[in-house]
Amino acid sequence: MAGSGSVHLRERDSVLRVEHLTVEFPVGTSGAKVHAVSDVSFDIMKGETLGVVGESGCGKSTTGKAIMRVPPPTKGSVLLEGQDLEGLSANELREVRGRLQMIFQDPISSLNPRRTIRDIVAEPLTVQWLEGFPRSPVSTAWRRLTSAMTAGARHPIAGRLARVGLLIFFIGFLLFVASTALADPDDFGRRDGGGGASLGEWIMTAGGVVLLPLIVVGAVGAVLWAVLVLLMPLASLPRTLKIRSQQKAFDAETETRVAAALEEVGIPADLSMPKMPHEFSGGQAQRISIARALILEPEVIICDEPVSALDVSVQAQVLNLLEDLKAKYGISLMFIAHDLAVVKNISDRVVVMYLGKTCEVAAPDALYAAPRHPYTQVLMSAIPVPDPLIDPRSARVISGELPSPITPPSGCRFRTRCPRATELCTRAEPVMTLAAGSPGESDAHYVACHHPLTEEDWS
Amino acid sequence: MSAVEMSESGGPMVPQVVDPIELIDDGNASSNDGYQGNQKGFFFWAAIAWLIFIVICVLAADWIPGLPGPEERIADRDIREGPSAAHWFGLNNRGHDVFARSIHGARISMGVALVATIGGIVIGGTIGVLAGFYRRGIDATLTALINIMLAVPGLVLALTLVGFFAPSGGFEDQRFLFFDVAPTTNATIWATIALSILAAPSIARVARAQTLVWSDREFVLASRTIGTRNMRIIFRDLLPNVLPAMVSFALIGIAVLVVVQATLAFFGVGDVTATTWGGDINIGRDRLDSEPHMVLGPSLFMFLTVLSLNYLADKFTQFNSVREAGV
Ligand SMILES: Nc1ncnc2c1ncn2[C@@H]1O[C@H](COP(=O)(O)OP(=O)(O)OP(=O)(O)O)[C@@H](O)[C@H]1O
Ligand code: SF4
Ligand SMILES: [Mg+2]
Numbered sequence: 001m002a003g004s005g006s007v008h009l010r011e012r013d014s015v016l017r018v019e020h021l022t023v024e025f026p027v028g029t030s031g032a033k034v035h036a037v038s039d040v041s042f043d044i045m046k047g048e049t050l051g052v053v054g055e056s057g058c059g060k061s062t063t064g065k066a067i068m069r070v071p072p073p074t075k076g077s078v079l080l081e082g083q084d085l086e087g088l089s090a091n092e093l094r095e096v097r098g099r100l101q102m103i104f105q106d107p108i109s110s111l112n113p114r115r116t117i118r119d120i121v122a123e124p125l126t127v128q129w130l131e132g133f134p135r136s137p138v139s140t141a142w143r144r145l146t147s148a149m150t151a152g153a154r155h156p157i158a159g160r161l162a163r164v165g166l167l168i169f170f171i172g173f174l175l176f177v178a179s180t181a182l183a184d185p186d187d188f189g190r191r192d193g194g195g196g197a198s199l200g201e202w203i204m205t206a207g208g209v210v211l212l213p214l215i216v217v218g219a220v221g222a223v224l225w226a227v228l229v230l231l232m233p234l235a236s237l238p239r240t241l242k243i244r245s246q247q248k249a250f251d252a253e254t255e256t257r258v259a260a261a262l263e264e265v266g267i268p269a270d271l272s273m274p275k276m277p278h279e280f281s282g283g284q285a286q287r288i289s290i291a292r293a294l295i296l297e298p299e300v301i302i303c304d305e306p307v308s309a310l311d312v313s314v315q316a317q318v319l320n321l322l323e324d325l326k327a328k329y330g331i332s333l334m335f336i337a338h339d340l341a342v343v344k345n346i347s348d349r350v351v352v353m354y355l356g357k358t359c360e361v362a363a364p365d366a367l368y369a370a371p372r373h374p375y376t377q378v379l380m381s382a383i384p385v386p387d388p389l390i391d392p393r394s395a396r397v398i399s400g401e402l403p404s405p406i407t408p409p410s411g412c413r414f415r416t417r418c419p420r421a422t423e424l425c426t427r428a429e430p431v432m433t434l435a436a437g438s439p440g441e442s443d444a445h446y447v448a449c450h451h452p453l454t455e456e457d458w459s
Numbered sequence: 460m461s462a463v464e465m466s467e468s469g470g471p472m473v474p475q476v477v478d479p480i481e482l483i484d485d486g487n488a489s490s491n492d493g494y495q496g497n498q499k500g501f502f503f504w505a506a507i508a509w510l511i512f513i514v515i516c517v518l519a520a521d522w523i524p525g526l527p528g529p530e531e532r533i534a535d536r537d538i539r540e541g542p543s544a545a546h547w548f549g550l551n552n553r554g555h556d557v558f559a560r561s562i563h564g565a566r567i568s569m570g571v572a573l574v575a576t577i578g579g580i581v582i583g584g585t586i587g588v589l590a591g592f593y594r595r596g597i598d599a600t601l602t603a604l605i606n607i608m609l610a611v612p613g614l615v616l617a618l619t620l621v622g623f624f625a626p627s628g629g630f631e632d633q634r635f636l637f638f639d640v641a642p643t644t645n646a647t648i649w650a651t652i653a654l655s656i657l658a659a660p661s662i663a664r665v666a667r668a669q670t671l672v673w674s675d676r677e678f679v680l681a682s683r684t685i686g687t688r689n690m691r692i693i694f695r696d697l698l699p700n701v702l703p704a705m706v707s708f709a710l711i712g713i714a715v716l717v718v719v720q721a722t723l724a725f726f727g728v729g730d731v732t733a734t735t736w737g738g739d740i741n742i743g744r745d746r747l748d749s750e751p752h753m754v755l756g757p758s759l760f761m762f763l764t765v766l767s768l769n770y771l772a773d774k775f776t777q778f779n780s781v782r783e784a785g786v
Binding site: 068 | 595597604608611619622680683699700
């Protein structure tokens with residue numbers, strides 16, 4: 001379904017608009033890349049829930065994280081209420097991040113085991129509050145220097161030079177140390193390593209020459225850095241005092257907001273706030289994560305398989321909670337799941353993904369009643385149907401493994417497993433086209449396939 | 460907890476769907492009880508008691524009433540006299556009380572090892588956490604540094620560093636950085652520095668591995684999504700989780716450093732005039748066959764201390780992994 005194109009994007013104002021999103025991870029040093037997400041576009045209207053489905057490894061989480069910019073996408077743009085997140089300064093981005101939140105798959109791993117529930121849920125408020133106090137010029141300079149040094153240390157040539165230089169230096173050092181240690185002490189207890197030691201010194205010098213430019217730059221940086229670090233406590237004293245003086249008022253205000261957020265998600269606040277994460281079950285932990293996401297009053301929440309790690313009984317409760325919150329606050333949801341069953345009832349629109357590409361975009365009912373993409377059909381037949389009359393052997397199952405995202409198939413990425421594949425699918429990548437309904441309306445049904453399914457295939 | 464009561468009283472075996480949130484209300488939700496690793500047995504308290512005793516030796520050996528000083532010649536006794544009621548481990552070749560010297564020896568033996576371990580945690584922890592947090596090029600360079608440091612034979616490095624910077628001739632005052640210090644002090648300082656450098660790379664590896672694991676956790680990602688600064692992530696999210704593993708590893712490290720420090724003294728490197736366990740073992744070893752009591756005292760102190768530290772390190776690790784499993 002290698003689907004590209006963006007005709008399915010609506011003209012109206014969307015809360016979140018993702019255009020041609022591409023995420024690639026470098027593997028090794030050979031220049032190979034994991035094509036985790038390739039040219040994915042979609043949009044979410046206010047109060048809408050967008051379901052994103054696809055099998056494991058198709059890039060759903062990567063899409064969600066790229067929208068959150070952890071890490072930022074390789075290409076493509078993300079617009080929150082028309083504002084492009086690319087090119088925002090760190091401070092502007094921090095502001096925007098409050099309006100866009102994410103809930104993760106593993107509820108236990110989403111909470112820091114060494115902090116109390118109060119601190120965890122209050123953290124977004126705390127971070128924003130602390131950012132409100134301007135930093136001293138010293139600390140700003142320190143941060144600039146640190147990031148410059150980090151960037152320098154990451155420079156490929158500098159890094160290689162450093163490693164080679166270090167290695168040579170330490171070989172010499174080893175020789176020097178060994179010869180010295182083996183020599184007999186003289187009358188004053190000093191040892192002279194003789195020829196071995198002076199050879200060692202030569203090699204050390206050679207290593208030193210390789211390291212020299214780095215050492216000079218590094219030493220200047222380190223001295224500056226140390227000076228700034230020493231000055232910092234003094235320079236930031238006014239800021240620290242100001243924070244201290246307002247801490248009490250902030251804590252009191254935060255306490256009520258944290259309590260409200262916890263009650264909102266059905267966690268008894270008074271009892272829970274001083275507790276640690278290990279004292280809670282998975283379902284409760286996920287509710288706490290939701291409370292943390294809610295506390296900044298976001299407009300969009302990205303839910304990355306928020307219930308797939310939970311017991312079935314708890315799943316429904318958490319889903320209902322999300323539905324209630326959405327209705328109450330008009331939040332838009334991007335809901336990621338690996339099967340259609342979970343998203344069917346809660347989504348207004350569903351995007352089907354395969355190997356980093358979009359296959360089909362439609363309302364869930366239309367997707368069920370009339371799937372257009374061969375992959376969607378396969379996904380649907382993977383849903384267990386509570387009907388004893390249906391023979392499970394009749395279910396369509398695709399053969400073969402998911403191809404490697406490092407070397408995705410040419411043309412349509414689904415062609416290696418697609419029963420309808422033709423030579424055209426190898427050559428050309430299908431683009432999103434309108435298959436039914438009218439553009440911009442809720443019945444619009446888009447598919448990216450050269451040979452989409454038709455009436456006769458559904459019967 | 461109605462669900463539990465029902466099944467215990469033989470009620471209907473209907474699968475009970477209880478919202479776990481109810482369980483909070485009975486104030487009993489702590490899942491920490493009942494884990495075996497949490498139980499503190501006799502050996503735990505024995506190890507604690509021994510270490511408290513060692514701490515007292517380190518801090519207050521000079522003020523223990525009736526305890527002879529380390530250089531005090533015990534009058535009207537033969538040198539190298541065997542154990543007696545008054546002198547439990549006997550006397551050494553200069554007529555000093557071996558038991559008293561073992562107690563006095565704790566100060567430098569343990570002091571050097573402890574300070575060196577803290578130094579190792581600071582140096583190694585910084586390298587390891589930075590490598591694990593920033594990854595890629597920075598990780599590659601710092602890992603190369605760690606591996607090179609590990610490749611240098613530790614004892615040789617320590618012997619050379621101390622031998623080079625604090626030669627044991629002791630014929631003049633020496634300088635440590637900008638300070639005039641006595642040669643013996645200088646030797647002790649360099650021994651401590653050498654031991655810190657020795658401890659740092661293995662601690663750095665533990666710190667790096669732990670940081671790699673923890674910084675992949677989703678709560679770190681959650682912190683990033685709200686724009687938390689790197690320093691706050693390192694200090695709030697990573698260090699509290701990485702430190703316990705580092706500390707339990709370093710506790711074993713103290714034990715190793717006590718032994719290495721004894722070895723240095725044994726080789727006559729560093730401050731040979733100081734009263735240390737290693738130095739006293741060195742004094743007594745010539746007469747090991749005829750008068751073993753001279754070595755027994757310091758060896759026993761060292762053995763029990765190392766054993767206690769190892770045992771506690773083990774318990775500490777267990778306790779932490781239980782907390783983890785409880786999560
Ligand atoms: N940091 C990374 N470095 C390299 N490859 C990565 C990285 N993160 C993800 N990938 C790869 O990108 C692809 C998409 O991964 P992703 O986690 O987005 O899948 P997913 O659809 O969320 O799957 P699941 O349902 O299992 O959560 C996978 O092939 C994965 O191996
Ligand atoms: S028919 Fe061709 S284009 Fe359509 S999904 Fe199969 S391989 Fe892809
Ligand atoms: Mg995922």
